[in-house]
Amino acid sequence: MNSSSEIRSANGPVACSPPGALADLDATLRLIANLPAPAGLEDRVFAGALAAPRGGRVLAWPQPMRTRNWMRSAAAAAIVLVVGGGGWGIYSHVGQREPAHAVVMPQRLMPPGEFSTAGAIRTPQTLNGPILQQQQPLAAPALKTQPAQQKPAVKTARRKATATSETTQPAHTAKKPLPGHRAVTPR
């Protein structure tokens, strides 16, 4: 028991010299901590502990079996074997069938005396739908004729170009050079 009036506490100035507020705290806590136990507490607690069921035993073993631990173990093992074996027996007898992987289509039965379809199946045209015909505008013929007119124009331009080149070409360049003379090419 501590002789000092302070509660044993942590280091520091707060603990060493408690101000008035902390002195009140110490006094209250000490008072609560030192409250006397009610009379007859031990007897009541002891009687209550004895009256309560001991342990939480699910099975009450017969008296001769209590002293023999190996019999308990054997009995427990037998119970486990019976339960486990029974479960395994049911499982192995019932079994589980695997579900079919492919779906079998029902076979069509041909009515007697009629021709078969020879396996022909009508396929509805769902992907390629009807094509919408667009009305051509009035200016479209003019556009179509335009490239036709341009083509001859190009040809005539080429012809004109070749004709002018032939006429503007100097006469000496057209002739073959004489032997012994070197051809002078303009740089």
Place this chain on the structure above:
Amino acid sequence: MSSTSQAIYAGWMEIPNSAPNERLRMRAEEDALAALVTEYASTLYRVAFSVLRNPADAEDAVQEAFLRVLRHRQTLAEVRDRRVWLIRIVWNIVLDRKRRAKTRPETDDVAELARVLPSNGLSAEQLASAAQHHARVLACVEQLPAKEREVLLLSAFEELSSVEIASVLGITESAVRSRLFRARNLMADLLKHARSQR
């Protein structure tokens, strides 16, 4: 206690499984329990009361603690310090009960406290005034964070060292000291605030 029962108590945890008689074994257990109850019941009651602040609840907690001891009597041989072990059991029970009874109003009733407090020659009026004062201080204690409050409450027990408090709470001794320091600082502020409001 007789010499035979002393001998049984001393070797309670060493009672061999091959006890000659089941009745003798039961008797030995009862004697050992009686010795434990006689020695530690009042300490456990005070620890329980410091948290619950209700005599009936504290007694129930002590009862439950000894029932747990009976349930785990096979492992009691490994316990080094039975006092700390028992306080730890009752502490866990008490905290669990308090957690469950959170919806209930606090039991810091002034009249209840006045009934429990020792009179020490005080008049009824003085006793009521003292109870009111203690109730105010305890209300401030309740405002502390749980960790600090637990350490503060246990530190009030003179029979518990800081090492033992650490063992009860499952923390280190330095943690006990720091929490106690924080708790006392917080309490100083709370009590100052409460005084200024009066």
